[in-house]
Amino acid sequence: MTYQNFTLDIDADGIALVTWDMPGKSMNVISIEAMAEIAAIVERVAANPAIKGAVIASAKDTFSGGADLKMLEGLLREFHVSRRADPEAAALRLFEESRKLSLIYRRLETCGKPFVAAIHGTCLGGALELSLACHGRVMADDDKTKIGLPEVKVGIFPGAGGTQRVMRLTDPQSGLMMLLQGQELKAAKAKAMGLVHVTAPRAEIVETARKLLRDGQVPAKQPWDRPDFKQPGGKIYSPAGMQFWPAANAIYRRETADNYPGARAIMMACYEGLQMPMDIALRIESRYFAHVMQTPEAACMIRSLFVSMQDLNKGARRPAGPAPSSLKRIGVIGAGFMGAGIANVSAKAGIEVVLIDRDQEAADKGLAHIARQADDAIAKGRMKPADKDALLARVTASADYGKLADVDLVVEAVFEDRAIKKAVTEAVEAVIPPGCIFASNTSTLPITSLAANSARPDQFIGIHFFSPVEKMMLVEIIMGEKTGEEALARAMDFVKLIRKTPIVVNDARGFFANRCVLAYVREGFLMLDEGISATMVERCAAMAGMPVGPLSLSDEVGLDLSWKILQATKKDLGDGAVDPAQERILSALVVERGRQGRKNAQGFYDYPAAKGAKKQLWPGLVDILGAPRPAEAFDIGELKQRFLVAQALEAARTVEEGVVTDPREADVGSILGFGFAPYTGGTLSYIDAMGARAFVALCDKLAAKYGPRFAPTALLKEMADKRETFYGRFAPTARAA
Ligand code: NAD
Numbered sequence: 001m002t003y004q005n006f007t008l009d010i011d012a013d014g015i016a017l018v019t020w021d022m023p024g025k026s027m028n029v030i031s032i033e034a035m036a037e038i039a040a041i042v043e044r045v046a047a048n049p050a051i052k053g054a055v056i057a058s059a060k061d062t063f064s065g066g067a068d069l070k071m072l073e074g075l076l077r078e079f080h081v082s083r084r085a086d087p088e089a090a091a092l093r094l095f096e097e098s099r100k101l102s103l104i105y106r107r108l109e110t111c112g113k114p115f116v117a118a119i120h121g122t123c124l125g126g127a128l129e130l131s132l133a134c135h136g137r138v139m140a141d142d143d144k145t146k147i148g149l150p151e152v153k154v155g156i157f158p159g160a161g162g163t164q165r166v167m168r169l170t171d172p173q174s175g176l177m178m179l180l181q182g183q184e185l186k187a188a189k190a191k192a193m194g195l196v197h198v199t200a201p202r203a204e205i206v207e208t209a210r211k212l213l214r215d216g217q218v219p220a221k222q223p224w225d226r227p228d229f230k231q232p233g234g235k236i237y238s239p240a241g242m243q244f245w246p247a248a249n250a251i252y253r254r255e256t257a258d259n260y261p262g263a264r265a266i267m268m269a270c271y272e273g274l275q276m277p278m279d280i281a282l283r284i285e286s287r288y289f290a291h292v293m294q295t296p297e298a299a300c301m302i303r304s305l306f307v308s309m310q311d312l313n314k315g316a317r318r319p320a321g322p323a324p325s326s327l328k329r330i331g332v333i334g335a336g337f338m339g340a341g342i343a344n345v346s347a348k349a350g351i352e353v354v355l356i357d358r359d360q361e362a363a364d365k366g367l368a369h370i371a372r373q374a375d376d377a378i379a380k381g382r383m384k385p386a387d388k389d390a391l392l393a394r395v396t397a398s399a400d401y402g403k404l405a406d407v408d409l410v411v412e413a414v415f416e417d418r419a420i421k422k423a424v425t426e427a428v429e430a431v432i433p434p435g436c437i438f439a440s441n442t443s444t445l446p447i448t449s450l451a452a453n454s455a456r457p458d459q460f461i462g463i464h465f466f467s468p469v470e471k472m473m474l475v476e477i478i479m480g481e482k483t484g485e486e487a488l489a490r491a492m493d494f495v496k497l498i499r500k501t502p503i504v505v506n507d508a509r510g511f512f513a514n515r516c517v518l519a520y521v522r523e524g525f526l527m528l529d530e531g532i533s534a535t536m537v538e539r540c541a542a543m544a545g546m547p548v549g550p551l552s553l554s555d556e557v558g559l560d561l562s563w564k565i566l567q568a569t570k571k572d573l574g575d576g577a578v579d580p581a582q583e584r585i586l587s588a589l590v591v592e593r594g595r596q597g598r599k600n601a602q603g604f605y606d607y608p609a610a611k612g613a614k615k616q617l618w619p620g621l622v623d624i625l626g627a628p629r630p631a632e633a634f635d636i637g638e639l640k641q642r643f644l645v646a647q648a649l650e651a652a653r654t655v656e657e658g659v660v661t662d663p664r665e666a667d668v669g670s671i672l673g674f675g676f677a678p679y680t681g682g683t684l685s686y687i688d689a690m691g692a693r694a695f696v697a698l699c700d701k702l703a704a705k706y707g708p709r710f711a712p713t714a715l716l717k718e719m720a721d722k723r724e725t726f727y728g729r730f731a732p733t734a735r736a737a
Helices: 032-047 069-085 087-098 100-110 126-133 150-154 162-169 172-181 187-192 202-214 239-256 261-273 278-293 296-313 337-348 360-379 385-393 418-429 447-451 485-497 513-529 534-544 550-557 559-573 580-591 621-625 636-656 663-674 683-690 692-706 714-722
Strands: 006-010 015-020 053-058 115-119 122-124 136-140 146-148 198-200 329-333 352-356 395-398 409-412 437-440 460-465 474-479 501-506
Touching: 006 032, 015 032, 015 202, 032 053, 032 100, 053 202, 069 087, 069 278, 069 296, 087 100, 087 278, 100 126, 100 278, 115 126, 115 202, 122 126, 126 146, 126 162, 136 187, 136 202, 150 172, 150 261, 150 296, 162 172, 162 261, 162 278, 172 239, 172 261, 187 198, 198 202, 239 261, 261 278, 261 296, 296 501, 296 663, 296 683, 329 337, 329 418, 337 352, 337 360, 337 385, 337 460, 352 360, 360 385, 360 395, 385 395, 409 418, 409 485, 418 437, 418 447, 437 485, 447 460, 460 485, 474 485, 474 663, 485 501, 501 663, 513 534, 513 550, 513 580, 513 621, 513 636, 513 663, 534 550, 534 636, 550 559, 559 580, 580 621, 636 663, 636 683, 636 692, 636 714, 663 683, 683 692, 692 714
Parallel strands: 015 053, 053 115, 115 136, 122 146, 136 198, 329 352, 329 409, 352 395, 409 437, 437 460, 474 501
Antiparallel strands: 006 015, 460 474
């Protein structure tokens, strides 16, 4: 029998080598066809007396990235259609379909012949679950090889035995951490945890696996199917278990605020499953899996964090016309906080960078930042010393604009000052070649107004990074009124090269992300003004799913900067554009008391200098705000909603104003750009999942209580009337290939 995705060769010792090599794909994935072939291979190995055992390996650069989530998306779509006619039958079918892989893997581990997985490169999700079902695992010990179960990050959890086998192989604390955080593990850690048996150089993994089988070192029965099996860490109902599980539950609550059905299911499937024999444990896992699949969180997270993100990364919004460009050399003007970061990520991607500042000393400071970051990476074992030398060699720090004569793209990151930006634009355009694209990293100045300084506004664009550049994965690309397709294509090619996720937005004050962030932070200030304690404000934001509280975020950005932005907004848009309560609090902190935030260790929080000391909310806040009212005076559910609604409403306004044109970008942009509660799938998915009607009703209620900033917009009301969704009404057109 031949297979499409696998080959099977039997050697003289009766060891079958099953090689996974999907045609026409750069990576192996678990598809419907691959599943059927794995099932057939298991039966063949089991039935053929000449086969003593089997090694499963990959012929690709990497083992496999796991299941094709689009397959799950399809299954869900079918479920939602069929449940209208017969909900019970639809639920049963979803349960049965979604546990097929789990049953195949169970058959593999109970078929009577030993299997050994030989793992190199990435081995994630359903592929790791396949390996865990094998009786032995050999893992390559190089830096590129890692295993993990990242499902929880896209709203689901490992549903093909992963929760049950991990928890039976390793101690409960390490197992739960791995599952709940979707950790990726390298060989040494995986071995220490007991998840793999042997590590070996990559070139030797298959032979090592064969030898294990040849020498009879791999029993065909898993430890948990033997009567003498003992769970690592002991049984749940044991003194050790009773110490561990209640604490684990509390930590789970603290970390997730119980917002993620996938994470909750991990806790329950492990706790319940560990008390049962394997077949029943797997059934429990499958039940939770089918349940989690039906939650809006799973649907929205898979869509935004897997499907849409992949589409955007592949260039879904890149115009097809301009030919792909390969950027070899770029210029970065301004070697400050942002410019140095932009130069760093570009050089890391192999691009030569000319880093310009006012004088050599300032330019060298930027270079020193890159060197420091590299030293940090070396200390953490993430970079080799030789790579640092090569990295620094790609960066030319200088004050000489003449060095920009042969660059393909320039990113300007000088002070946020119109006159300076104008002078820099003119100086740059005097030397760059005709085809070069000029991009500004401005955070507040409309691109169209800056493009007025350019002799070629069609080649002028915004490329807006977030800080810290090295960490933040989102980049906003801003189209000025006259920006041309070539500039957009080049900007997108650049963002792809540096492996960030781009969203394309039209020009407007604050673009997309910062507008939503400002709405979030303002809500925090207004809560303080209402007499809600700072602790409660921060905690409610965390419970709503925001990774950083509004007061912490203000401290990070700089309270002085927030004050400046407020003043600039007043100057440009009038007194009514800022909230007096927010202005009063900022003035009391910044102007009267010089508290600038993290940068001078004094903001909403105090930042003690002692190493390892934690920040503490500043006790003097009561002098500015008065004593907070008691916690019982507030509805915590409503406080949480206010944080999310304020941001989602601002996102809806950006769509209404034509700033954002594709719902995928608002969703992905809101999660990557400012951490909008990821379990919602993003700002617009939050509205869609609730339904425009319910959202408008919620806005009306909040507006009546807290003011017109919550008033629903005309578009939302129309969508509510017509029962439309953002994804329905603004259906993404250009799907990436
Ligand atoms: P910064 O003050 O750290 O750096 C600015 C750099 O520009 C300094 O090194 C300065 O010497 C240099 N510079 C000033 N005038 C110059 C000139 N005429 N020629 C060459 N270099 C000159 O500021 P930053 O925080 O890196 O911000 C830079 C830009 O990035 C601003 O437009 C800002 O709005 C934008 N931005 C900042 C952030 C942020 O979080 N800081 C985020 C996104 C965008």
